[in-house]
Amino acid sequence: MHQTNQKPIPIPLRQVLSANELAQGQSFNDVIALGSYWSRTDDVDLQSQLVKCFKNPESFSVDKLCLEAITKAYSGMIVQASQAWQPNAIIRVLSSGETKPDPAKPHSALASLISSAFNVPDLTSIFFKTETRKPMRMIDQLSGNEVLRHRINYVLQDLFLVPRQINGTVLLIDDIYNLGATARVYAAVLKRLCGVDKVYSINIAAARFSGGKDGWGKLVLDLDRFLNIARCYIQQHGGGDSFDDAWIVRNQAEYHLKQDCLRLDGKGHRSLVFLARRERVPCPSCISSEPKRTLRNWLLNRFSS
Numbered sequence: 423m424h425q426t427n428q429k430p431i432p433i434p435l436r437q438v439l440s441a442n443e444l445a446q447g448q449s450f451n452d453v454i455a456l457g458s459y460w461s462r463t464d465d466v467d468l469q470s471q472l473v474k475c476f477k478n479p480e481s482f483s484v485d486k487l488c489l490e491a492i493t494k495a496y497s498g499m500i501v502q503a504s505q506a507w508q509p510n511a512i513i514r515v516l517s518s519g520e521t522k523p524d525p526a527k528p529h530s531a532l533a534s535l536i537s538s539a540f541n542v543p544d545l546t547s548i549f550f551k552t553e554t555r556k557p558m559r560m561i562d563q564l565s566g567n568e569v570l571r572h573r574i575n576y577v578l579q580d581l582f583l584v585p586r587q588i589n590g591t592v593l594l595i596d597d598i599y600n601l602g603a604t605a606r607v608y609a610a611v612l613k614r615l616c617g618v619d620k621v622y623s624i625n626i627a628a629a630r631f632s633g634g635k636d637g638w639g640k641l642v643l644d645l646d647r648f649l650n651i652a653r654c655y656i657q658q659h660g661g662g663d664s665f666d667d668a669w670i671v672r673n674q675a676e677y678h679l680k681q682d683c684l685r686l687d688g689k690g691h692r693s694l695v696f697l698a699r700r701e702r703v704p705c706p707s708c709i710s711s712e713p714k715r716t717l718r719n720w721l722l723n724r725f726s727s
């Protein structure tokens with residue numbers, strides 16, 4: 423292939439945007455998060471666990487099918503939540519470990535599912551970075567009003583735009599919404615340099631601060647809806663018990679398949695089998711009644727579709 427027109431020259435964003443100015447206002451039009459996320463939580467917080475699986479499938483040893491089911495569920499919920507915005511294009515935020523969109527990351531699969539559902543282009547590749555960085559939370563030492571400006575500078579420092587006319591509305595996809603530093607940078611540059619009218623930010627979760635007393639903490643992922651989509655996907659691709667309900671108690675070595683198991687003592691937190699069995703063993707009293715249940719499920723799955 424021969425390229426006849428000249429390639430646009432990439433623009434370093436730190437030269438065209440000022441962190442001071444961006445910290446003053448909100449350059450994006452609105453923001454939605456599907457749920458909330460607490461990074462220091464133990465495994466009893468299911469919505470945070472699911473976010474971690476999506477962000478870091480390797481360290482969670484999530485198998486391929488489970489990861490696809492999680493991605494499918496997030497994409498379905500994102501498409502539904504952002505339907506009213508009628509985007510003309512989507513762009514996903516590059517994560518700290520990327521200099522350009524990495525097709526192996528679940529983030530890329532998520533963007534591609536959303537782009538097909540809306541039938542609009544995925545323009546993520548108009549942004550690139552010169553080097554990978556440590557995640558923001560690892561370098562963040564400041565507090566108060568300084569944090570936002572500091573984070574904006576962090577996003578700006580090595581981010582480039584390959585300018586291109588887009589127009590209309592862009593849906594900006596990110597995993598965790600923190601203080602909106604990233605959304606401010608992307609939205610400002612899209613509006614100033616790409617002719618975009620509106621930028622909406624959609625996130626799989628918002629970070630909870632102060633133990634959730636910041637307002638975002640009340641945001642709870644609609645787990646029933648999430649699991650409906652995920653389980654449907656699992657069923658269509660060979661089944662398995664990964665997304666079956668499991669019940670766990672903090673600091674107990676067992677996981678339970680029955681919410682009314684006496685060993686739960688009424689204190690069970692909702693989990694899923696593939697998560698619960700990472701660090702716990704099956705409860706013997708739940709398991710003893712399991713074969714019948716499994717056989718019945720197997721028969722139902724086998725002959726229902």
Ligand SMILES: [Zn+2]
Nearest residue numbers: 678683705708
């Ligand atoms: Zn049990």
